[in-house]
Amino acid sequence: MIIQLRFSNFYSFAEGTELSFELGKKPTPSAYDIEIGGTRRLNKALAVIGANGSGKTQFIKPLAFLSWFISSSFLGSKPEDPVPFHPHTFKREEDSLFEITFLLDNEEYRYKLIANRKHVVHEALYKKTSHLFSYVFVREKTESGYDYKQQGFGFPSSQARNIRSNASLLSAAHNYDVPMASTFVEYFNKYSFNLNVSGRQHFHGGNVLESAEYFFKHAHFLSDMERMMCDFDLGICSVKIHEAEGKDDQGRSTKVFVPVAVHECENMSFELPFFEESSGTQSAFVLLRRILPVLENGGVAIIDEIDNDLHPHMLPHILELFKFEHTNPRQAQIIFTCHTPEVLNLLKKHQAYLVEKIDQQSEAWRLDEVTGLRADDNLYAKYMAGALSAVPNL
Incomplete structure (x- = not known):
């Protein structure tokens, strides 16, 4: 402390x-x-x-x-x-x-x-x-x-x-x-922070993917994140993280972890990738990746x-x-x-x-x-x- x-x-x-x-x-x-x-x-x-x-x-x-x-x-x-x-x-x-x-x-x-x-x-x-x-x-x-x-x-x-x-x-x-x-x-x-020695790490899509990978590899945080995202009244009833194949900067195959929000309405449901969610929803997701490990550890x-x-x-x-x-x-x-x-x-x-x-x-x-x-x-x-x-x- x-x-x-x-x-x-x-x-x-x-x-x-x-x-x-x-x-x-x-x-x-x-x-x-x-x-x-x-x-x-x-x-x-x-x-x-x-x-x-x-x-x-x-x-x-x-x-x-x-x-x-x-x-x-x-x-x-x-x-x-x-x-x-x-x-x-x-x-x-x-x-x-x-x-x-x-x-x-x-x-x-x-x-x-x-x-x-x-x-x-x-x-x-x-x-x-x-x-x-x-x-x-x-x-x-x-x-x-x-x-x-x-x-x-x-x-x-x-x-x-x-x-x-x-x-x-x-x-x-x-x-x-x-x-x-x-x-x-x-x-x-x-110490968990969203800024570096040069200044704030401005939000971008890579933050969402990095956060998704973190939650995928630290499953004990996944349920807490999911519950809080739903509690934030974002219209989300659950969160899934899909593992997919992607390419790195050198064109080599790599694993990519894509977060998906599940929405329900009148006995119907649909999935929406986080990249199609609002910037506020994405920011909340990334913020929880910073905060939840600090709260636990x-x-x-x-x-x-x-x-x-x-x-x-x-x-x-x-x-x-x-x-x-x-x-x-x-x-x-x-x-x-x-x-x-x-x-x-x-x-x-x-x-x-x-x-x-x-x-x-x-x-x-x-x-x-x-x-x-x-x-x-x-x-x-x-x-x-x-x-x-x-x-x-x-």
Whole structure:
């Protein structure tokens, strides 16, 4: 579970920015709370709202970047590749900072990365011991290469110092079969997102086929997906996935998995391929492929523009999946951006971030940071009236 993310000099965010799932002692308990040891609470759900171009996507993108960098950068990039992010235009020559604090197996850890497009400057993992954090490993760039120290991490210095400069040491250690590294890679692999380090993965037909293949190969999710698609009142009574022969980009034969919706009316039925269904139906299908594994296995769903092509009435049903133990037994979390201000009627002020861009620099704040904003205030009405800012300047 994520506790907090801090970052700076990342895309439109030039200054230090904080994204926190942690609650103080004052907020009234809600169904979106995670109780930690009886003394702390974390949010299960966070919404990010703001005008077009304000930086909403950039605000959640560090989570996708860190998930990829920690788990896949060693094998997923070439030695000559740049580290795949961009600093703020005004600070393109400066390093960027990322620091994420999270819970894993009831232990609190902090991962810190300082990097630029050319190389990692500093990478470290810390574990909380009593009220302080002690290092598990620290990797520091020097003029001659990298310094490295570790405490019980299990990755030999001779190998660690030679890891290439555009890859994570955690990712490399995992591929060298270091058990502790694999534990953290497995954790970050549970982050599910519809955006990559370059931005949102815009919807296309391939998403539908990939989702269909996933459900076909993970049949235990199939019935949940089918039930929810029917519950969304899309006129669908069941979903089938047909296996067919197709061609890949090189013209070679390959398996293709085609989802089909079954519709019934007055004792008659017909099948309609998902590609002939509405964009909203297809989007709901793809969204469930992202969310259902997180709900079952634990982790974090990071969804950009969750309301894209979806009717606003579907959003409460998606969020409710994270509320209850029977649908969210492992306390999964979700953070999402949207353009639907009605979401403020579903969440409390400590569960909503607003994002605004001023002088080409994005800023973000959680609504419980706004002075004078009461817990029983109508957040939607205040936002629509412009009292909370982060609205289009038309």
